[in-house]
Amino acid sequence: MLLLKSIRVHYNKREAVKGISLEVGEGDFVVVIGPNGAGKTSVLNVISGVINPSEGEVWFRSERIDRLAPEKIAARGIIHVPEGRRIFPKLTVMENLQMGAYLQKDKTKVERELERIFHLFPILKERTRQRGESLSGGEQQMLAIGRGLMAGPALLLIDEPSLGLSPLVTQHVAEQMTVINREGIAILLVEQNARMGLKLANRGYVLTNGDLVLEGTTAELVKNEEIRKAYLGL
Amino acid sequence: MPPVAVWMDGLLLSSIYILIASGLVLVFSIMGIVNFAHGQLYMLGAFLIYYMFARAGINYFVSLIITAVAIGLLGIAIERGLLRPLAPNGLLPPVVVTLGLIFLFEGIATLFFGPAKKAVPSAVPGVSSIGALTVSNEKLVVVAIAVAVMIGLYFLVSHTRMGLAMRASAQDPYTASLYGVRRGRTLSQTMFIGCALAGIAASLMAPLYFVDPWIGLTPLIMALLAIVIGGLGSVLGAVVGGALLGFSGTFLIYYLGPWSELTAFLIVIAVLLLRPEGIFGRPRA
């Protein structure tokens, strides 16, 4: 479904992503784990088209997309739920959700999606008229994912959803991601919380310093000595 | 209490300040740029109305719409041609560019239209009586159109997909782009609407005052004052600030004559001393 081939990203002269290749299959749940500054967000920004790679190719459903504008990529069903949630602070919860459906012309689809999101995150339904900035961190993360779902994505790119959330709320968000994936939406998750990421996904990559150092099924990865030491604290 | 006619004039002046200030504040709130040439766009709009309506005899309302669209398009040209290419270079370039445009537009107007004051005839002659009060139809039409335009602006910004995209993009352009908002198009739409408002204000005002190349300065200053009083960055603030200035201005002229402008300025200073963030602004954290 999604294929990255030898992607490199430079900021000014500095190389932040050093030629990585990565794959997400239809309906797959893939995690990329790695420490701060590893280049995880940069990779997602390349996929969603907000930055251009200095080298390499991105393919989505047998179409090359790495020079397309972000709105063209979003229209193809790749939706990026950004790091730090980035809820529109002065828009209401409902308006934030409507922004997710900005490219969705089909009104009945939007209605159906909205119902699904309220079913998934009932708390949002009670907050529709509140401003985004007034939500708690956990609610904002749910809204961020809900906003992504409003676009009717085939592939969700989710960047560090557990950031700053309590274990309990993280657990809840994690469960909902599993539900979303079971409904057929592929997920590429980026996480520093390796424990959670490896539990949720089928396959994983380890990114350090702009390089993919390990990849495999999550079942393999959790048994890996290095990962156990460096990321799981075992 | 000042006589009713003075209230009517206050309403009239307020309408114009509000139209100009809300165009300016719209552009500021979405794009983060104060367009110092906003008053000169108003001035060019007044000349357009003069040539179309007073000289060519085109229907007033048709002239008004053409003027609004033409000034809106000029706004897009300024945004695409000057502001956008300079955007990566910080806050100062847009200030310098829009200040420079003041001289450019005033120069062009003087060169092509001449420095002489020009009069635009009344668009809607006659008077109406409302109870004991007699008002010129012209003034009623100005106020009615201004109110309708402001309601339309409110609807556009807060209840349409385009308005939602404009607000979202102003708050977080990165995230808005992830959901398909094209920043460039949003900037053009904003500039078009903001400048078209100056064109509408000019069309409404031209038959009541005269037209010359220098009529842009006062409206700009008044609009800036209205925005600052109201609380920078909010259209509602611009409305309240515009009304405050419009009414206090006419009352002061009525009571104080030549001292009125100085006193209006003192009012602004008083408001800012009491509430530095403006009436509707939020205190900075």
Ligand SMILES: Nc1ncnc2c1ncn2[C@@H]1O[C@H](COP(=O)(O)OP(=O)(O)OP(=O)(O)O)[C@@H](O)[C@H]1O
């Ligand atoms: N816009 C930018 N300009 C310059 N350097 C950048 C920019 N964005 C990221 N970088 C640099 O690129 C490297 C990778 O950053 P990136 O944000 O992709 O890492 P990350 O893995 O997402 O980190 P974190 O877990 O902290 O979010 C870092 O060294 C960062 O400083």
Ligand SMILES: [Mg+2]
């Ligand atoms: Mg990151």
